[in-house]
Amino acid sequence: MTHRNIKIVATVAVLVTAFVGLMYFTLREGTEYYKHVDEVMATRQQWEGKRLQLHGFVVPGSIYVKPSTLEYQFKVQNKGHVVDASYKGVVPDTFKDDSEVVLKGQLTPMGFHTDSNGIMAKCPSKYEAAKKVG
């Protein structure tokens, strides 16, 4: 009986190790830091070059589309900190002045560079978000 228990323990140990190992190695590639604009801009140097999901609000009037292209330049702010952002591609329907966005991409010295399909926008009027304060 104890022999059997040892085997069960060994099986579980192997499974857990395999799982944790796999998790660790796959997580390293797939992860992104989730940060608000103010947190990132306070220690900007530290975040440059890292994969980020940047949470903030589009500064009203800052959205600029290069004519005859799908290249966007805009500013995102949170609690007084602002960062320039760029994007190329199709923006979601909810992307507009003041909308709450999460941008996927990288911070570069020239501003935040958003991946293609990297804009997730929440609309303040959508669902219940009226109560929400960023």
Added chain:
Amino acid sequence: MASLGTFLLLAAFVVCSYAAGVSITGARRRSRRLIESGIGAFYLVTALMTVASAVIVNAFLTDDFTIRYVAHYSDSVQPLFYKITSYWGGLDGSIMFWVFLLSVFGSTAVYVNRERHRELIPYVVAVISIVQMFFLFLMVVHNNPFATFITNAPADGNGLNPALQSYWMVIHPPSLYTGFVGMTIPFAFGMAALITGHLDDAWLRAVRRWTMVAWLFLTFGLMLGMIWAYEELGWGGYWAWDPVENAALLPWFTATAFLHSVMVQERRSMLRVWNVTLVIVTFFLTIFGTFMTRSGVVSSVHAFGEDSKLAWMFTVFMVAIIIVSFGFVIYRLPLLRARNTLDSWASREAAFLVNNWILLFCAFFVLFATMFPTLSEAVTGERITVGPPFFNKWMLPIGLTLLFLTGIGPLLAWRKSSVRNLAQSFLWPVAACIVTLVTVASFGIRLWVSGICFALCAFVAGTVIQEFVRGANVRRGVTGTDIVTALIGLVGRNKRRYGGYIVHLGVVLIFLGFAGEGFNREEQVGLKPGQEVTVGRYTLRHDALKVAEDDQKQMVTAYISVFEGGKQIDTLYPSKWFYRKHEGQPTTETAIRRRPSEDLYVVLAKPEIESQTAFLEIHVNPLVNWVWFGFGVIAIGTGIALLPERAFSFALARLPADAATTTAALLLAVLLSATTLAAQSGSGAEKVQVANIKPLERQMQGEILCMCGGCKSPLNDCPMLYCHMREPEKAILHDLVEEGRTHDQIVASFIQRYGGQDVLGAPLDQGFNRLAWLFPYLVGAGSAISVGFVAVRLARRNQSSADAADAREADAALEQRLDDELRDLD
């Protein structure tokens, strides 16, 4: 009206608590009258919730904007259909709708089972009532849909969010809720069985059907959500591992596991603790999913916003569920002992067991990954997210393994498969699998994952067809009818088994669609009128941008002519709609040309009215429609499994011998004649766009970095508007591709040009680097092998000790007879 609604909710709460209390007391005192009174009160809750629902729907219909919920989700110009469905458009209403559905389901379940499972019913009533009380409590104290404006109500409402004004969205939430709510019934019966100690298989028989119905609705809800995402959101895909989607997927995994393992308990009286646990976990996950999406614990694009008070209430409820239900499981463990042990790993019950582990692992993994941002924040203080690539990396191999098991399970015999019957049953499916693999390989498909998926699909389809053909042949031999009638008779004789096989066939089709996703193509272009672009086989010409209006919205539509091989085959109308109430948030109306082989999917990304330019996003999605079709097949299979016994045999008895064959042939003929395509000749257009770049070039633009020094991003998305390096590098790449160089040659040439691997976006797939890529897979394979090894050793040991103890029972003839009997039971 609003106060009437609030009063109804309060009354429902009071009646619910009465029903719960009186049922428990009645059961303990064995008082028939008290129990009957509890059931009566339980029915009354349904009546109250129905009236309350009527009140809120009426408020929507009469534009009663004094009620906050109505003002928030409706307006006076909203079409009637959407006015009614706004009922479940928001948080408060959806909770109320939940309670309404639960009361209807609960009453039906109690009504159907009140005589058959008399001893369980009082506790079933009590458990469901308690769940209802929780949601009613939420509404009364926190999310009252009947809350009114204290001062000046608005003259008109905000209108339902335009993104939700789609008929898919109208039927998607009810379907999903029905699935979620339906899972409460098995839980209630399971708890009743645990509390009363009537743990024979009676409660399983009572809930089997319910679980299947709930599972079907859940599956359907998931599908409708996918179709909605595909048609409305305009990004060309249907599943993005969004937390809200995952929340619905979690109970689906455990419910699927339960539907399989329940068979093992019926046949072999094994896995009894496991089944009760699965029922509890499934119910828990439905509540957890609601909690996750409604309380803002996990941020998602379409979560309902943050609400910490709600989060606390849910947490308390969930902790209570866990403690109480697992407390009872532990208390009843002695009664839940398995009556049999696993005889062999080459048996159907072992296949079911492995399938259960994998499904449970899926649920656990998706839960973990969805909660990862929250968990990492709690542990390290940094919020770290994981994206769809992470999910895909894990779920891809797991999904393929599941598909493989789908094929293997039916081929194995109960108890133990002999080598001979293994060889017999695996021959044709394995042959189908190998032939497909070779065919796919000879066509030179780059994506090995899709290739394997195709081969496995062939394998599973092979097993299902083989089962049908064998069964039909046997039946034909016995009854002497033609093959189609024999087939229908076969399905009728054993609906659950063959219905299940049809469901498996549906799963195969869905996987076929998933495999097609590997070959998606995508293009973004801006076209002036008259210009055209070529994507895959299609050439699209932009003809005009037109603006139209109705009383709700302004619509900008692009007229796109589609040509294939020089002939016009279609005209597509992708558009953007601007609702007046939601000016800043246009909705994207995609235009999709659906064909079984592939979809042409066109999105009007940005219309520029002044220059008449349409910016289009064009997707070619091979095989997607098979996903939807597969869901349809699943629905048919589940439907067959659910058919009441008597209706089916009655219909069969009445059926003339050849009627089935004739009907099938007729249907086929009609379908074939319907597939005609009108072809028109195309006109000569100004061919300006040559945006059609080769797949290799596109791929490599994503791999090779722009060397301008600033952006550190791949060529295809260097953010600088006027970059001095991007265009020259792209030109070099273009030339190399045009010269017909291979991927590796081009990489080598870039490394040489820029003196190092800096130019690559990802480490080169060779030598040590290759090890880094392979490592996760190696670990996975290694652990799988070692787990298998340990499992085999364990099983062998088990068997030898069992053999020694029960030597007298190891009578070969008896074993044989048992096997036969079990087979007949199928």
